[in-house]
Amino acid sequence: xxxxxxxxxxxxxxxxxxxxxxxxxxxxxxxxxxxxxxxxxxxxxxxxxxxxxxxxxxxxxxxxxxxxxxxxxxxxxxxx
Numbered sequence: 435x436x437x438x439x440x441x442x443x444x445x446x447x448x449x450x451x452x453x454x455x456x457x458x459x460x461x462x463x464x465x466x467x468x469x470x471x472x473x474x475x476x477x478x479x480x481x482x483x484x485x486x487x488x489x490x491x492x493x494x495x496x497x498x499x500x501x502x503x504x505x506x507x508x509x510x511x512x513x514x
Contacts, residue, residue: 466513473510477503 484499 470510470513473506473513477506477510480506 480499480503484496484503487496487499
């Protein structure tokens, strides 16, 4: 028996995950948690860049990164 998708034929519809319906929310708790985790990670990375910019005496860059760090932390906190 041969695999139909190996022959260039599409796989049966059952093999694909259906798209979310209107009854299913697009932002399930796991997606919200994932977004909060990503924002917290970005805040940590931005903070490291801010420290590097400050050590390199790039005050403007350090200030901009400080604002980005604050925003990422704030948004992450709102999601938790």
